[in-house]
Amino acid sequence: MISRLKRFFVAGSSFTLSFVVAGVALAQSQQIDPRDDNSPFAIASGAEWAGDYPRFNPMLQKAGVRWLRIADEWQTVQPKQGEWNWSGMDAKLADAKANGMRLTGGFWFFARWSSANGDTRTSPVKDMQFWRDYVYESVNRYKVDIKYWEVWNEFNGSFANSRNKPKEYADLVREAYIAARKADPTAKIGISCANFDLGFFDAAIKAGAAGHFDFVCVHPYENLGMAIEGNESSYLSLVGSIKKMLADNNQPTDMPLWITEIGVQAPVAPHPKKDAEQADALVKAYVLSVVQGFGKIFWFEARGPAYGPGTDHGLIRKDWTPRPAYDAMKVLSETIGVEPVYAGWLNLNNTYGFVFDKAVSDGAVLVIWAPPGETRTASFGADVKVVDLYGVVTALPAQSPLKLSRVPTYVVGVPADHVATAKANAGKPFPWGGDFANVDVVSCRLAATNVDKGIKQVKEGTTQAVNLLDQSYRRSDIGNASLRGEGHYAYFRVDPLFASFGNKELKITVVAKRTDPKKASSFGITYESLSGYKGAPDGRWTVPAGDEWHEHTWTVTDANFVGGWGWNFRTDAGGSPADVLFKEVRVERPAKTE
16 A cells, blocks of 8 residues: 555655545544444443452353443552552453453542542542553553543542542543543543432533543433333433533533443342333333433443342342343343344334334334333234243234233334334434423322323322312322331422423422311422532421412522432422422423513
């Protein structure tokens, strides 16, 4: 190639030389990076059981997993200043490669000798050069195999002790970006948070992280919990909210978005009902994440450990038997493909349906399910194959409707007209939950069966339905010890088309009355703000005496309704002498000005 380029130049054709050089550069830019792929199937392993990777990696590979989030902490890599120990990471990388999987890198915590007070979590670092050296040496050693590096794990949560978390995290992100790029100009640096804390990202970017990260990582455990309860429409808004936050901060909105932890627990011992619920949740987590634009979804985790009263998140139990969720992962990756191509959505009888184009040899695949507690049907006008959560295949003749439940079902060989419709829908907003983009007020009428008009009560079990002959409503459940204090609260999620990141000024109104006209009752409002969840101005409202319904409005000016913990606001009757009866909640935006 060099000799040919030289001949062109000698002949005087500088235009030809430029054209050829540009062509070579284009060909190189289009080469597939061996450190990357388009698979969303990934696993995050907690430190407690990460040492089991030689045994669980082959199992994960068979289930379609292509990425691992498993890395040694700084304290392990550099136990003393000037002393490096790469043996653990070398072994993890070698085993991952042997099983056809890629590793993501992580700059996890501090080495004790480098931290402010001798532990691994307290910020700031004694000398930022220590951090720069750690990042540089890590990226330089593994740049051939590892492209993506995540800065810290949940700095906004319990994994960091800091007086100014946004600023100190921003400093770590900025310096990691600069050091990593010196070691490997193609390295990608990711910012990360616990839950779905876009307010933390917003503050960190403004504090100095702007322009010094390449991808965004979130851990939306609570949002998945709400989706399982039937609030899929809010879960489908996560990517849109991140992009609004990035745009508001003048950051690129096309950067990769990842979920580096998500999961649902199941009992340590086999439990048919709860094991099935975990499998159901896993499929919904991947499908609902992929279709809105998340590139990687890391289920937490591969195996154990136990959390709380005999439960854990693992796809594999302590005794090494695979859970139903493991089988569900395998069927999902085989059916929609390890690098799925999302075509678009279908609304068949108001059910959640997502088409993946040419996912298997038999043609396009539809993943579909009904809302919780409902049974619906869908028809296709052609013979198709139906695959259940665990891979059992049945034929469905053209004249037969498919019965749907809350459990996802795969339809293989989706007719061409359905695929065309899905592709036409791909760029449109998801239709489930209604269109509240252009209204000024949304509401929820609380009853035995709530009437949602842009607001949905989540965690309904924290309140009790009150049924009368001609009406019903709901009450707080303060005295219910089994709720462990949750009976003080009624939780709500506002439709993301109505209010999300950027809608700061909102009015929250609650219609309520006393359970006993003569017994005092009161409550306040906790809402999601740019600085986290906090009490609304004006404090608590004492419900007036009597048997009539009354309403009270709180006005907030710093709202940030993105569902950081899965909800946007809640009533708080903690400390009330008696329960409160709730009839309606409303949220209003300021009137638009011409």
